């Protein structure tokens with residue numbers, strides 16, 4: 001459904017499992033320390049990007065990690081970590097609903 005994909009699309013690394021994949025197959029999280037973070041699935045926002053597999057395991061583990069002070073400190077998120085965790089979880093819930101039907105156990 002995405003005819004514009006080029007063979008040279010840059011690869012990014014999932015911060016959770018370390019797998020590399022083309023940008024379109026990863027979820028970008030945009031932001032910078034001090035100004036807030038949010039899911040940026042269309043890669044339009046400025047700022048630093050964090051990439052995650054669009055997979056329940058990576059999204060779920062990442063959200064759990066940034067809810068903790070230690071996990072959030074990895075990206076200097078502070079209290080914004082738990083705000084972002086909520087946004088990421090909400091995004092994932094909506095995304096999973098859209099993709100419902102092809103779920104394996």
Ligand SMILES: [Zn+2]
Pocket residue numbers: 014015016017018019052053055058
């Ligand atoms: Zn991953």
